[in-house]
Amino acid sequence: MSKPAEDFLSVLNSRSQDIFRKIVERYLDTGSPVGSRDLSRMLQGGLSPASVRNVMADLEDLGLIAAPHTSAGRAPTQEGLRFFVDAMLEVGAVNEAERSQIAQSIEGQRRGQVEDVLTEASQLLSGLSQGAGVVIATKADLVLRHLEFVRLDANRAMAILVGQDGQVENRIMETPAGLTSSALTQAGNYIAHHVVGRTLAEARKVLAAQRAEQRAELDELTQRLVDAGIATLSQDSPGSQPTVIVRGRANLINDAMASDELSRMRQLFDELESKDGLLDLLGDAEKAQGVRIFIGSENKLFSLSGSSVILSPYKDANDKVVGVLGVIGPTRLNYARIVPVVDYTAHVITAMMARKR
Numbered sequence: 001m002s003k004p005a006e007d008f009l010s011v012l013n014s015r016s017q018d019i020f021r022k023i024v025e026r027y028l029d030t031g032s033p034v035g036s037r038d039l040s041r042m043l044q045g046g047l048s049p050a051s052v053r054n055v056m057a058d059l060e061d062l063g064l065i066a067a068p069h070t071s072a073g074r075a076p077t078q079e080g081l082r083f084f085v086d087a088m089l090e091v092g093a094v095n096e097a098e099r100s101q102i103a104q105s106i107e108g109q110r111r112g113q114v115e116d117v118l119t120e121a122s123q124l125l126s127g128l129s130q131g132a133g134v135v136i137a138t139k140a141d142l143v144l145r146h147l148e149f150v151r152l153d154a155n156r157a158m159a160i161l162v163g164q165d166g167q168v169e170n171r172i173m174e175t176p177a178g179l180t181s182s183a184l185t186q187a188g189n190y191i192a193h194h195v196v197g198r199t200l201a202e203a204r205k206v207l208a209a210q211r212a213e214q215r216a217e218l219d220e221l222t223q224r225l226v227d228a229g230i231a232t233l234s235q236d237s238p239g240s241q242p243t244v245i246v247r248g249r250a251n252l253i254n255d256a257m258a259s260d261e262l263s264r265m266r267q268l269f270d271e272l273e274s275k276d277g278l279l280d281l282l283g284d285a286e287k288a289q290g291v292r293i294f295i296g297s298e299n300k301l302f303s304l305s306g307s308s309v310i311l312s313p314y315k316d317a318n319d320k321v322v323g324v325l326g327v328i329g330p331t332r333l334n335y336a337r338i339v340p341v342v343d344y345t346a347h348v349i350t351a352m353m354a355r356k357r
Contacts, residue, residue: 002079002298005087008062017088018043019055023065024076024084028332033073078296081308081331085293091336094344098128102341106348110355113166117352119245121325121345126248129338131329134309135245136278138322142167144195144203149188149229151175157184159232161200173232176224187225204230242278242323252307252328268305268328277301285313285324291343295331308333312346317354325349 012020022042026034036052043052056074059065064080067073076084094102105124109117118135125133146162152172157179161169175184194210195203207230252265271277277300284292291312297303310333311326326342327333 002082005083008064008083009087011062015045015047016055016058019052020059020064020076020080021084021088023056023059023074024080024088027075028334031330031332033068033075035073038073078298078331081295082298085295085335089335089339091339094340098341099344101128102345102348106345106352110352114353115243115245117349118243118323118325119247121349122245122247125325125327125342125345126251128341129327129329129333130248130251131327131333131338132246132248132252133325134272134311134328135243135325136281136323137243137245138282142169143199144197147188147192147195149173149184149225151179151181151184154179159229171232173228175228179225183225187229190226191229242282244272244278246272246328252330264305265307268302268307271301281311282321282324285311286321288313291326291339291346293335293339302328306331308335310335310338310342312342314346314349315353316350322353 009017019039022039023034026032026038026042036049036056039052039056040047040049047055056065059080060067060074063077064083065074066077068075102124105120106117109120114137118137122133122135125131127133142161142163144161145164146160148160150158150160152158155175155177157173157175159171159173161171163169191207194206198206207226246269249269253262281299281301291310294302294309294311296306296308299309302309305328307328308331309326309328311324313321313324316322325346327338329338
């Protein structure tokens, strides 16, 4: 577990902080370690390479930098990147061109289904970051616009549920023996009257509360069908596991990768597709206020790939967190640029979710 940033700030003077910042900024810009001679040229104070080496040795003792492989230069460690992100990162605003691109791209999917919007967001984030765009979404509780029953045979009927976002679910239900077409229609009309405009969870509560009145209003056969309809609404939606949308995988897999790096990246994508650990990640998002940054092994889902992940939650019309979106990339992501892009995209998606209600 990383130390709090305050622990490092208390032992680093301004010169040490300046040298550390230069090492990190060079690494984020080029992916390469930097040596004392180059640092000496970069610093305003005219420190000699020997003096810079002394400071670098102290930073290395603190675990903030290290020499990758046999290089003479130094690059930030995972601990160092976490300290930089927590204490030194200066996040700017999304520029006007990118704000317009994000808003127009998402708005272009406004009349489509929610998954179309989320797919566009993932593709957009991939393009803006040159990493992989990722969206992890809970299975939203359907807000019903229409419900009807269709007879299939003497013992079964199909409940057709249409959501306000255009989503359609068909559920098979058992019907009481001797059911007439008029009873099926009456039960369907009764249930629709109480559930249209509500989520499935709200509909179940309303119908359960109405049971005493139903017995007075409906004959026994229709009442049994209404009870069967309530049971049908209580079923888990198909695909209740989180939805995962990843775009831009190719940005993270290139010919220069070592075989072990390539294997780790493929394992990451396999784990995303298998949805292992996604519910934990969504749980973290519900507690988070704004953007979260995971570096390397800080999140078990991304630890093997050695990736950095920038995620922000987005909400539905009821101000409930229903998913996260963001960017997966190497640890030398341009955090200062990508953090506000992810945050702004999440706000645009949240605003659209509110309009879809």
